[in-house]
Amino acid sequence: MKLNPMDLYNLLPKTNCRQCAPKTCMAFATKLALGDVTADDCPPLLEPGFEKNLKTIRELIAPLLSTAETGVKLDEEKCTGCGNCVVVCPVDVAVEPPTGLGKAAKGDVTVFRIDNGVAKIINLEKCRRFPPDRLNCRVCEQYCCTDAIEIW
Amino acid sequence: MEDIVCNRCSLLCDDVLAEIGDEGAKSLGLCRLGHTHLESVANQTKIEVISREDGKENKLSLDKALEKAAEMLISAKHPLLYGWSRCTNETISEGLSLAKTLKAVFDSSASMGLSQSMSHNVQNMKLETDLDEVQNKGEFILYWGSNPVESSHRHASRFTVFPRGENVPQGVESRVIGVIDIRDTETMKMANHRIIIPHGGDSTLARALIDDLTGKTPIKTPILGIPAAILVGLSQALRKSDFTVIFYGTGLVNSGKTTENLSLLEELVQTLRKLGKNIYAMPMWHAPNDMGVVASSKELDGIPVAFNIASGKATQLSVKNTLQRLAAGEFDVVLVAGSDALVELPGQAARGLANSSIIYIGSTGTLVDNRAVLSLRAIDDIISGLGSMTRIDMKDIRLKNWDESKQKTQNVFYVISQLHQLIQTKLKN
Numbered sequence: 354m355k356l357n358p359m360d361l362y363n364l365l366p367k368t369n370c371r372q373c374a375p376k377t378c379m380a381f382a383t384k385l386a387l388g389d390v391t392a393d394d395c396p397p398l399l400e401p402g403f404e405k406n407l408k409t410i411r412e413l414i415a416p417l418l419s420t421a422e423t424g425v426k427l428d429e430e431k432c433t434g435c436g437n438c439v440v441v442c443p444v445d446v447a448v449e450p451p452t453g454l455g456k457a458a459k460g461d462v463t464v465f466r467i468d469n470g471v472a473k474i475i476n477l478e479k480c481r482r483f484p485p486d487r488l489n490c491r492v493c494e495q496y497c498c499t500d501a502i503e504i505w
Numbered sequence: 506m507e508d509i510v511c512n513r514c515s516l517l518c519d520d521v522l523a524e525i526g527d528e529g530a531k532s533l534g535l536c537r538l539g540h541t542h543l544e545s546v547a548n549q550t551k552i553e554v555i556s557r558e559d560g561k562e563n564k565l566s567l568d569k570a571l572e573k574a575a576e577m578l579i580s581a582k583h584p585l586l587y588g589w590s591r592c593t594n595e596t597i598s599e600g601l602s603l604a605k606t607l608k609a610v611f612d613s614s615a616s617m618g619l620s621q622s623m624s625h626n627v628q629n630m631k632l633e634t635d636l637d638e639v640q641n642k643g644e645f646i647l648y649w650g651s652n653p654v655e656s657s658h659r660h661a662s663r664f665t666v667f668p669r670g671e672n673v674p675q676g677v678e679s680r681v682i683g684v685i686d687i688r689d690t691e692t693m694k695m696a697n698h699r700i701i702i703p704h705g706g707d708s709t710l711a712r713a714l715i716d717d718l719t720g721k722t723p724i725k726t727p728i729l730g731i732p733a734a735i736l737v738g739l740s741q742a743l744r745k746s747d748f749t750v751i752f753y754g755t756g757l758v759n760s761g762k763t764t765e766n767l768s769l770l771e772e773l774v775q776t777l778r779k780l781g782k783n784i785y786a787m788p789m790w791h792a793p794n795d796m797g798v799v800a801s802s803k804e805l806d807g808i809p810v811a812f813n814i815a816s817g818k819a820t821q822l823s824v825k826n827t828l829q830r831l832a833a834g835e836f837d838v839v840l841v842a843g844s845d846a847l848v849e850l851p852g853q854a855a856r857g858l859a860n861s862s863i864i865y866i867g868s869t870g871t872l873v874d875n876r877a878v879l880s881l882r883a884i885d886d887i888i889s890g891l892g893s894m895t896r897i898d899m900k901d902i903r904l905k906n907w908d909e910s911k912q913k914t915q916n917v918f919y920v921i922s923q924l925h926q927l928i929q930t931k932l933k934n
Binding site (some may be wrong): 359365377380383391432433434435436437439440441446451453454455456457458459466467468469470471496498499 | 518519521530531532533534535536537538539540541640654655658659661662663664666667668669670672677678681692695697699706766865
């Protein structure tokens with residue numbers, strides 16, 4: 354299931370109280386959608402008055418936390434080759450740093466690369482969702498504007 | 506593969522690779538639009554000329570075609586030189602000289618909004634920031650009436666939203682994104698602030714934001730049917746950001762209130778600057794070299810884009826003037842260079858153009874190419890790799906000469922130059 358950070362953000366206290374590690378509510382919502390933090394990491398959310406929001410957030414992120422198997426699918430028909438996935442993928446930025454600055458991936462070491470106008474997954478095994486990391490990263494799916502990427 | 510520069514949209518991507526082999530074009534980094542463009546022009550290895558008469562197509566030599574084109578333009582009572590948005594700066598300059606020689610009207614798709622923006626106070630023919638600075642510092646990116654996800658695919662990933670920069674080390678997580686449009690666009694999917702306004706509601710929204718930011722009338726009730734909390738959120742985001750860039754597009758400029766909207770945009774920028782914020786407005790147009798047309802034609806008596814040289818001196822025209830004259834069929838001969846004008850022009854003007862005698866110089870396969878009485882299909886500039894174009898932030902980008910470029914110099918510039926020389930010779934005699 355794809356979680357939209359904006360949906361989570363709208364359920365947060367939106368006070369930017371800076372009591373959490375990401376510091377702002379928007380950044381917290383983004384990390385929440387990726388499974389990097391939990392609802393309990395937001396102190397104001399645990400205060401009286403937010404019980405309903407807390408319950409809804411916990412329900413929304415529950416499937417993320419129970420994920421045992423995973424996969425990444427890319428629908429080339431939907432892809433426009435915008436390169437958002439290349440630039441936001443933490444692995445791509447680590448193995449080919451210019452991609453973090455918005456440059457096109459030119460080597461063969463990244464997870465994503467734009468070949469002949471569309472994104473291709475050229476090194477799926479490097480994706481952080483797979484061993485050894487097993488992280489609940491879905492940043493490529495989250496920022497794919499054409500919904501071409503699907504993670505399960 | 507070799508480094509190339511893509512000339513498909515106004516981003517002029519210069520970080521991409523390509524090669525053309527027996528199996529066609531291959532590329533790395535080019536978006537779908539760029540790759541499709543490369544594929545469509547890759548097989549054009551020499552100039553082809555098609556002449557159409559009474560529904561019949563005939564192939565002509567380049568010399569005969571130039572002769573015919575020169576005669577048509579010289580004998581025309583009201584010639585129009587139109588297009589240019591896909592040409593190099595050198596070609597545009599040559600086109601301007603040709604307009605002077607012929608005492609013709611010169612116009613371009615840039616005059617449908619971009620030139621009005623660039624000559625308005627909000628820009629005054631120059632930009633105060635560029636895309637590289639936006640990448641490094643852009644904290645709040647607001648797309649207003651523009652939709653890069655569907656028109657300039659790499660705008661967000663290459664410059665404005667996702668890349669890391671000096672002051673935005675975490676890329677998109679360090680930035681705030683807003684989108685104002687009349688419909689739910691794909692660009693909205695990456696936005697924190699999504700504002701859908703009714704058609705023509707830009708000025709009302711801009712006025713409300715200005716009055717809220719100045720404290721004159723704080724937003725407390727819905728405006729344009731948008732809840733106050735959402736608008737206050739947008740206003741607060743503008744107030745909080747130390748480096749905001751508003752990318753405004755045709756949705757803002759061409760919604761029927763061009764001057765009013767641009768003036769309000771200017772007022773919004775000034776209001777935030779008075780609050781000590783760095784804020785800039787940058788036009789968001791997708792034709793590859795509309796900005797080159799603006800920059801090149803400005804050099805001609807400081808007049809941007811559309812003008813008439815019939816009297817011997819350039820006189821500025823409004824775009825309405827050219828479109829109305831096209832719709833009325835006043836131009837007897839129209840030279841269309843480097844543009845698919847039948848796609849770009851509004852219906853009535855396109856119909857008027859279709860009914861005139863068209864000489865087309867450009868890449869193969871466009872609607873104009875299929876309609877022209879004389880089509881000179883030249884090598885596309887992505888293949889010739891010669892000359893320069895002006896990116897949407899007014900930065901000149903030199904095209905790259907690559908293996909496919911060798912011996913393929915017969916591009917639009919070559920044809921326009923040859924035609925101009927021939928016309929000058931004929932007029933002297």
